[in-house]
Structure formats: C-alpha cells, structure tokens
Amino acid sequence: MEKVRPLGETSPLKIFINDANTFLAQAIIEEIRNDHQAFDSDTLNSHKIVATITDRENAKPPSGITKIIAKNKKKAVYSSILTSDIVIFDINFGSTEDVDSIVKFLKEQQNGIPKPITLIILSSVMSWSGTDPKEPKNKEIVDNSEDEDMTAEERERLMTTDFIDEDYLTRMPSTRFANLKYIENLVLQLPKFQPLITSYIVCTGILYGNGERTLYEHFRKAWTGTTLPLLGEGNNRLPTIHVQDAAKLIKKIIYDKPNYPYILAVDEGKCTQKQIVEALSQGKEKRISQVDILEVYSEEWSDYLNIDIAMRPSKLFDSSFQWTCRDGLCKHIGLIFDQFSSFRGLNPIRISIFGPPKAGKTKLAKALKKLLQIPRLNLREVFDLAKKSQSQIVKKIQQKENEIKDKFVEEQLAAKKKPADIDKDKIQVKFPDRTVGEVVRFVLKSQLYKTKGLIYDNFPKSEKQAKRLFYSIKGENDHDDDEGFFNQLEHAKVHLKKLPNVIIHLRCSREASSQRFRIQQQESGENNNNITEAEFERRMNDYENNYHGLVDFYRDMKDSTVKIVEIDTMGKKLDDIYRIAKDQVFQYYKFLDYLYVSEDNEKALIEKLQKQEELRVREEQIQKKLQQEQALKLQQQLALQKGSASGPGQENRRVNSRLQKIDEKKHFLLDTKSLPIRQYLLDxxxxxxxxGIMEMTDKLEFEKVTEEEIFNGTNFFEGDFLDHLIRVFEMKGDEFREEYLEAQRKKELEKELERKKSDKGKGEDSDDYEEESPDEVDASNA
Incomplete structure (x- = not known):
C-alpha cells in the first residue's frame, strides 16, 4: 500500500469538531493535531482546528485547538462548518440535537455548499443494542456469488456470525437509544440533498483507555480493591475499542476516504463481560459480585455492559493500521491500568514502616493495608511468593538456602554436637542482603505492585539492605561481596519505582519495648509463639545500630520526593498511631481524598448526615410551632367575633361585621362588572x-371542492373572507351602539330610583341607623 503523506504537508486542513472536550474528541484532537510538528518543519503546515465546548463534560478543552466558538452563536458555528474541510460530531458522549440542527441547516442550502465537506459522526454500539443475533449466510450462496473478484477473506466475512460494516441496515436499537439510529440515518441520507458532502458513521465499541469514561467506576473500584459488579452470569459479548485506536481510525478515514459510509470501530478482543470484570479484579473472585440490572439501572455503564453483540473490525483496519490494543482490553490490562493511573494522577502508593521490635509495625501495616487496599509484604512473604513462581529465582533461593544450612551444620559439628541433634528443616535461614535485594526486585515486577504499590513491613532494616534493594549494577554477579558492590554505587541504577515515598518510623525506647515484650510473654503463657528473649535482644541491637543510617539513606536520595514521618509511640494507643500515619499518607497522596472512602470518612459522613437530619427536624418543629401560633391567633379572633354583646365585645363584633359585609360587596361588584362583558359577547x-360566516358559506358549493384544494389551502370565497366579516360588523355597528347607550341610560335611572328610596328609608328608621364605613359608601356608589 502506498504510504500516505502527512495531513497538511501540501495544504493545511480546516477541521471543525463539535463538543471537543468529550472523552473521544480529546483523543481525536491529540491524534490529528500537527502544530507541534509544523513548528519545526518548513514543508508541513499546521491544521486549523475550530471547536465548540460542551457543558456536560467536566474536562477542559484539549490543547491544539485554534479557535473556540460559543454554541449559542449559531451563525458563527454554521459559517465555520461551511468553510471547513472536515466536520466531526460526537454523539457518543456529545449532543444529538446539535447534529439534527446542522443536518437541517445543510439541507436548507438551496444553492448548495461552497466546497466539499467530509462529515464524520462518532456514534455508539448502543445503536445496535436491540439487534437480534446474526444468522450466517449459506456457504453455497456465497460460493455461487457473481462477484468473481471476491477474496477468501471477504467470503469468510460474509459467512461469519459476527456483524460487519455491510450489516448496518439490520441494526436495531433499544428504546432508550432509538435517537442514535435516527441521527445516523439522517446523516447517511444527507449526500442525496448535498452531493458535495461525504458522510461517515463511525460506530465505536465500548471505549476504554486513557482516563476511562464508560468503565471509570469499574477501574476505580479495581484500583481501590472494592467489589466489582457483574451483571448476571456475564457471558454476554461486549464489542470494545481503545479510545486511541478509535482516534487513529478517524485519522485514517480523513486520509483514505473509504467508499462505504458505515464503519464498525471495534477491536479483535471479543471479550465477554465476565472476562473483562475478572481481568479488572486481577483474578480475585472474592472481589466480584453478581447484580441484577434493576439494581444498577441508574448507573451509566449498566446499559453498555448489558448488550450482547459480536462484531468484527471494519475493513479499514488493514495491515498498515498501528493498533494500540488490537487484542482487546483483557490482553492489555496492565497497559490500561497504567494509563488510568497516569491520566487520573493515581501514583502507586509505596510506604515503608520500620522501628524497634514490639513498636506495633505489623499491626499498623495491616491497618493501612485494610484502609488503602494495597498489598503488604514482609521478607518472609517475599520469599514465599518467589518460591511459588516458576523461574530461575527459585533455584537461586534453594541453592543459597542449602549453602547457609550446610555452613550452619558444619559450625555445629565443629562445636562437637551430634548430627542427630541437628534438624536442617528447623534451621532459620538469614539470607544475605544481596539475595534479599534480588528476590524483592523479582517479586515487585508483578503488575499489581507496579500499579497500586505496596507496604514494606519492617524492611529494609538497614542502609546496606536498602542499597542492595533499590540499587542495581550491571554485572552484579561479579560482586558477591559487599565491598565490590558498594564501591561502584556511583554507576548504579536507582529503582525509583520501587523506592517508598512515605517512610513511617515508629520510635520507642528500649525500656518500653522490653516491657511490651514481657507483657506479651506473660499473656501468651504456654501457647507462646513469640520470639525468645535472646532473639528480642538481637533485633533490638540491630535496630539501634542501623536506624540512623537507614533514615539518612532516605534523606539523601536524589531524584525522589520522600516524606519521613517520625511517630513517638510512647503513651499512644494503636488507634492514635494509625490516625497520625493515615493523615500523613493522605497529605502526601492527595488523590486518596476522593478515591477512597475510609471508615473515618464514613463516620464523618454519617455525622454530617445526622446533623442535617437534626437540623431538618428542628426546622420542622419551628414551622409547626409557628403554625400552632397562627392557629391560636385565629381562634382568638373567632372568639372575639363570638364574644358577648356587652362591653368591649360588642364593638369588636360590629367591626368584624362591617369588614365581612365589605368583603362580600367587593366580590359581588367584581362579578357584576365582568357579567355585562360576557353577556355582551354572547348577545x-x-x-x-x-x-357573517353563514352568509359566506351559503354562497359556497362544497360538492365542487377537492381534497387537493383543501390540502393546498385554496381560497373558495369571492373576495377576502375577513373583509366580508368586517363589513357585516360595520353594518351592525350603529345598531349595537344605540342598544348599548340605551342600556346604560336604563341603569342610571334604576340607580337614581334606588338612591331616593334609600334616603326616604333612612329618615323613617333613624333609631336603627348605623353610620356606614367609607368602604361601604364607596362600594355602593360604585
């Protein structure tokens, strides 16, 4: 295949990208941008990338964008699209409404568009979510095909049960994702209206990689060691693709301009949901829990992991395509975890805990392991793990162990001990620092420790052991002795990715350690599995002789940021020591605050919720009290109205009676004022x-009216219909005015008669007369 020249080498492209800060669009911009290459080149011209930004994503716009247009500036957006060479819309994570409006705008360009445009729509495999399994084509039909140029690979593609590019007409979405198919079809039909537009639908599988989007919750739980959900049995097939591979495919479409409009962007992994979840859990079945779809229906990932579709990568993924993850997520889980940690700023947590015997080192290490869900290793566990591996390191360990035991037996025999008294299996072997360093480095090659880190439980114990562990020299086999090794440390390689970042030194006096040792001896009694007093003294002496040099080693390390935490354990309980250590670890690794929900955070959250609940209850009580007070005031007012007719109570009764009458008259006046208008319209x-309408329709011959005339809105009347109605009202206008004025005169006469009768009645019944309130007078006049 002819090598494609870099985009922009002959002329720069103008590329419009809608919603440029989505998960997929960011990867595409990073793939197609060439501004950093064009800066140092005389022939390469940089592209002009114009973009819009969506508020749905928290991500910031990626670098490489030339200009950002606000979405509400429609004219600027449309103008930019009409002058672009490449237009890209992401409906996987972006807006489908934007594509709908753009397609309608392009269709409405009656004079055509000024230049050819390549329109690429990034869709999702969810537009296939309701598709039934594919039935394979009959082999005889394929063999008898009239296409003589069909290759064996193409014949095999047609016979497979996997969906291929050509099967897009059979796709069926679920109800929730029906809009995706509608937009896809809308775009596929666009070239019929605008021949200068070439449209492509890129149907991406479930995207993974970089900082994760759809599978973020699964990666977060895998990183923190919490339980991973598995929908049902998990045997459903999930089409997937790395986000970088999807971006590379978009670049290839821009290069090659294939002659088929629908492209399946999936890898060759063909993993089931169960295989993916198991890969994320790193083979630990205890961290997987089956859940029902209804339990996680509100989660964004639930629909994606519930589909069951087998797809084959598009023909565009040819032999020249440079895959990032060709074999799928499961085969490259280590790489994907590294990307997740890198993009999210999740550095491996490496902690070293050391101190005198009985200072609480192992208990603290276990507590931090439970909190952070990272592995804890002591030297015994390191050697046990190494012995379980099938590698050359096992032979080296056994050889060195036998050498040490044989030497010990020789020393015992030299001391004139009987061979029968020596049990080689019970001999405790202390490996030299060189062997310890080699074995530890071998064990730490595991992806688990590279990704999540570990807790060094009481090792390294000395400066020499630390140097053997974190330094290595090429050809180290020639330096079995310490002198030969330490003389060449200037040329040694420093294993910074194994070096602990937080060093927790538990300080305790010799007297306090001895007291704790004796207390444990007394409590254990006959079932004493603890160390002997001689062993305790030996370990105490080793600590006192080596800890100064070990602390100085960590402080003098170059190219590394090491935090040394000194904790005085005197008079402190284990809980206090744990809290101090936890706070120091969380201060160093800032991301732990949002990644982990510790027991303390849970307690704080519960306390916060309890305070909120107490505040809500208090507010309800206050509101209830106010309602009771208002009800009491109302009862007092009613009591005043129903009070006795004598004394001050009678005056209150008169006032309330007048107010009630005024209110009734106001409502009556409102009704009487609105009644003439309604009645006038009706009459x-x-x-x-x-x-007027009847006069116009009487002149119309309905039997001559056709359906087409009705559909087209034909005017069947002589002259304008509205003009006729106006003329009818003008003829009646004078008559209406005379009737209206006559009615008004009658009302005035009636009011005058009522006023005279009222004045006469007041003169006769002066004993029962009560002065009207100003409101009553105004109301009656009105």
Missing amino acids: KIIPTLTK
Whole structure:
C-alpha cells in the first residue's frame, strides 16, 4: 500500500469538531493535531482546528485547538462548518440535537455548499443494542456469488456470525437509544440533498483507555480493591475499542476516504463481560459480585455492559493500521491500568514502616493495608511468593538456602554436637542482603505492585539492605561481596519505582519495648509463639545500630520526593498511631481524598448526615410551632367575633361585621362588572360573527371542492373572507351602539330610583341607623 503523506504537508486542513472536550474528541484532537510538528518543519503546515465546548463534560478543552466558538452563536458555528474541510460530531458522549440542527441547516442550502465537506459522526454500539443475533449466510450462496473478484477473506466475512460494516441496515436499537439510529440515518441520507458532502458513521465499541469514561467506576473500584459488579452470569459479548485506536481510525478515514459510509470501530478482543470484570479484579473472585440490572439501572455503564453483540473490525483496519490494543482490553490490562493511573494522577502508593521490635509495625501495616487496599509484604512473604513462581529465582533461593544450612551444620559439628541433634528443616535461614535485594526486585515486577504499590513491613532494616534493594549494577554477579558492590554505587541504577515515598518510623525506647515484650510473654503463657528473649535482644541491637543510617539513606536520595514521618509511640494507643500515619499518607497522596472512602470518612459522613437530619427536624418543629401560633391567633379572633354583646365585645363584633359585609360587596361588584362583558359577547358579537360566516358559506358549493384544494389551502370565497366579516360588523355597528347607550341610560335611572328610596328609608328608621364605613359608601356608589 502506498504510504500516505502527512495531513497538511501540501495544504493545511480546516477541521471543525463539535463538543471537543468529550472523552473521544480529546483523543481525536491529540491524534490529528500537527502544530507541534509544523513548528519545526518548513514543508508541513499546521491544521486549523475550530471547536465548540460542551457543558456536560467536566474536562477542559484539549490543547491544539485554534479557535473556540460559543454554541449559542449559531451563525458563527454554521459559517465555520461551511468553510471547513472536515466536520466531526460526537454523539457518543456529545449532543444529538446539535447534529439534527446542522443536518437541517445543510439541507436548507438551496444553492448548495461552497466546497466539499467530509462529515464524520462518532456514534455508539448502543445503536445496535436491540439487534437480534446474526444468522450466517449459506456457504453455497456465497460460493455461487457473481462477484468473481471476491477474496477468501471477504467470503469468510460474509459467512461469519459476527456483524460487519455491510450489516448496518439490520441494526436495531433499544428504546432508550432509538435517537442514535435516527441521527445516523439522517446523516447517511444527507449526500442525496448535498452531493458535495461525504458522510461517515463511525460506530465505536465500548471505549476504554486513557482516563476511562464508560468503565471509570469499574477501574476505580479495581484500583481501590472494592467489589466489582457483574451483571448476571456475564457471558454476554461486549464489542470494545481503545479510545486511541478509535482516534487513529478517524485519522485514517480523513486520509483514505473509504467508499462505504458505515464503519464498525471495534477491536479483535471479543471479550465477554465476565472476562473483562475478572481481568479488572486481577483474578480475585472474592472481589466480584453478581447484580441484577434493576439494581444498577441508574448507573451509566449498566446499559453498555448489558448488550450482547459480536462484531468484527471494519475493513479499514488493514495491515498498515498501528493498533494500540488490537487484542482487546483483557490482553492489555496492565497497559490500561497504567494509563488510568497516569491520566487520573493515581501514583502507586509505596510506604515503608520500620522501628524497634514490639513498636506495633505489623499491626499498623495491616491497618493501612485494610484502609488503602494495597498489598503488604514482609521478607518472609517475599520469599514465599518467589518460591511459588516458576523461574530461575527459585533455584537461586534453594541453592543459597542449602549453602547457609550446610555452613550452619558444619559450625555445629565443629562445636562437637551430634548430627542427630541437628534438624536442617528447623534451621532459620538469614539470607544475605544481596539475595534479599534480588528476590524483592523479582517479586515487585508483578503488575499489581507496579500499579497500586505496596507496604514494606519492617524492611529494609538497614542502609546496606536498602542499597542492595533499590540499587542495581550491571554485572552484579561479579560482586558477591559487599565491598565490590558498594564501591561502584556511583554507576548504579536507582529503582525509583520501587523506592517508598512515605517512610513511617515508629520510635520507642528500649525500656518500653522490653516491657511490651514481657507483657506479651506473660499473656501468651504456654501457647507462646513469640520470639525468645535472646532473639528480642538481637533485633533490638540491630535496630539501634542501623536506624540512623537507614533514615539518612532516605534523606539523601536524589531524584525522589520522600516524606519521613517520625511517630513517638510512647503513651499512644494503636488507634492514635494509625490516625497520625493515615493523615500523613493522605497529605502526601492527595488523590486518596476522593478515591477512597475510609471508615473515618464514613463516620464523618454519617455525622454530617445526622446533623442535617437534626437540623431538618428542628426546622420542622419551628414551622409547626409557628403554625400552632397562627392557629391560636385565629381562634382568638373567632372568639372575639363570638364574644358577648356587652362591653368591649360588642364593638369588636360590629367591626368584624362591617369588614365581612365589605368583603362580600367587593366580590359581588367584581362579578357584576365582568357579567355585562360576557353577556355582551354572547348577545351581540357571537351571533353577528355566526351570521357573517353563514352568509359566506351559503354562497359556497362544497360538492365542487377537492381534497387537493383543501390540502393546498385554496381560497373558495369571492373576495377576502375577513373583509366580508368586517363589513357585516360595520353594518351592525350603529345598531349595537344605540342598544348599548340605551342600556346604560336604563341603569342610571334604576340607580337614581334606588338612591331616593334609600334616603326616604333612612329618615323613617333613624333609631336603627348605623353610620356606614367609607368602604361601604364607596362600594355602593360604585
């Protein structure tokens, strides 16, 4: 295949990307941008990338964008699209409404578009979510095909049960994702209206890689060691693709301009949901829990992990395509974990705990392991893990162990001990620092320790052991002796990725350690599995002789940021020591605050929720008290109205009675004011309007009216219909005005008669007269 020249080598491209800060669009921009290459080149021209930004994503716009246009500036967006060479819309994570409006805009360009445009829509495998399994084509039909140029690979593609590019017409979405197929079809039909537009639908599998998006919760739980959910049995097939591979495919479409509009962007992994979850859990079945789809229906990932579709990568993934993860997520889980940690800033947590015997080192290490869900290793466990491996290191360990035991037996025999008294299996072997360093480095090659880190439980114990562990020299086999090794440390390689970042030194006096040792001896009694007093003294002496040099070693390390935490354990309980250590670890690894929910955080959260609940209850009590007070005031007012007719109570009764009458009259006046208007419309306007319409329709011959004329809105009347109605109202106008004025005169006469009768009645019944309130007077006049 002819090598494709870099984009922009002959002329720069103008590329428009909608929602440029989505998970997929960011990877595409990083793939197609060439501004950093064009800066140092005389022939390469940089692309002009114009973009819009969505508020749905928290991510910032990626670098490489030339110009950002606000989405609400429609004219600027449309103008930029019409002048672009490449237009990319992401409906996987972006907006489908934007594509709908753009397609309608392009269709409405009656004079055509000014230049050819390649329109690429990034869709999702969810547009296939309701598709039934594919039935394989009959082999005889394929063999008898008239296409003589069909290769064996193409014949095999047609016979497979995996969906291929050509099967896109059979796709069916679930109800929730029906809009995806609608937008896809809308874009596929666009070239019929605008021939200068070439449209492509890129149907991406479940995207993974970089900082993760759809599978973020699964990666987060895998990183923290919490239980991973598995929908049902998990045997459903999930089409997937690395986000970088999807971005490379978009670049290839821009290069090659294939002649088929629908492209399946999936890898060759063909992993089931169970295989993916097991890969994330790193083979630990205890961290997997089966859940029902209804339990996690609100989770964004639930729909994606519930599909069951077998797909084959597009023909565009040819032999020249440079895959990032060709074989899928499961085969490259280590790489994907590294990317997740790197993009999310999740550095491996490496902690070293050391101190005198009985200072609480192992208990603290176990507590931090439970909190952080990272492995804890002591030297015994390191050697046990190495012995379980099938590698050359096992032979080296056994050889060195036998040498040490044989030497011990020779020394015992030289001391004139009987051979029968010597049990080689019970001899405790202390390996030299060189062997310890070699074995530890071998064990730490595991992906688990590279990704998550570990807790060094009481090792290294000395400066020499630390140097043997974190330094290595090429050809170290020639330096079995310490002198030959330490003389060449200037040329040694420093294993910074194994070096602990937080050093916790538990300090304790010799007297306090001895007291704790004796207490444990007394408590254990006959079932004493503890060390002997001689062994305790030996370990105490080793600590006192070596800890100064070990602390200085960590402080003098170059190219590394090491935090040394000194904790005085005198008079402190284990809980206090744990809290101090935890706070120091969380201060160093800032990301732990949002990645982990510790027991303390849970307690704080519970306390916060309890305070919120108490505040809510208090507010409800206050509100209830106010309601009770208002109800009490209302009862007092009612009591005043129903009070006795004598004394001050009668005055209150008169006031309340007047207020009630005023209120009743106000409502009555509102009704009487609105009644003439309604009545006027019913009596005058509606009958006249009906009469005018009837006059026009009487002149119309309905039997001559066709359906086409009705559909097209043809005017069947002589002249304008509205003009006729106006003329009818003008003819009746004078009549309406005379009737209206007559009615008003009648009302005035009636009011005058009522006023005279009222004045006469007041003169006769002066004993029962009560002065009207100003409101009553105004109301009656009104």
